[in-house]
Amino acid sequence: DAKTTQPTSMDCAEGRAANLPCNHSTISGNEYVYWYRQIHSQGPQYIIHGLKNNETNEMASLIITEDRKSSTLILPHATLRDTAVYYCIVRVDSYGQNFVFGPGTRLSVLP
């Protein structure tokens, strides 16, 4: 799997948008960008994923640059419950592939 780089930590004010960047400059054409988060002492929670186009769901939006070398996860109105470690993972969607977790970004939402 391609490697990703994320900032170690970020702060965000409650109610504001949280923009979490991820660089994946060596991504292959058939690799998807996935975002998961892990709240303390819980299992990872799926947030969103995409290939080329921007994606939006009830949790977040995913913006992927045209060259696909980077992406941004946007939490539009961060709450205290969004405090977690956010993992950006690139992966081919095939049965032989699993998720390789990097260190992620520790997001702290501040009151």
Place this chain on the structure above:
Amino acid sequence: GAVVSQHPSWVICKSGTSVKIECRSLDFQATTMFWYRQFPKQSLMLMATSNEGSKATYEQGVEKDKFLINHASLTLSTLTVTSAHPEDSSFYICSARGGDYGYEQYFGPGTRLTVT
């Protein structure tokens, strides 16, 4: 999305004993299950991959005789930590894939093991 459960959510055992952790897919048939380990303030590390009815494939550096994995049915995989030692204390997380969910992987809530 699919639901994956783990039991127990936490366990304390004495050094030298064995402990079994269960991972269940509640609403789909998991053809593949994965076991991860996470030490404090570290990321998840894949330990092994198991396909239903087959022997597990272990990642480099993971002792297969110490971490016994059984995936005997499409909804249940178990991880047994044999002769546990304090250094095995960790957060163990399973994930499952299969059924109508295709390539997606769904994670369990994790099991915290403390070996005293």
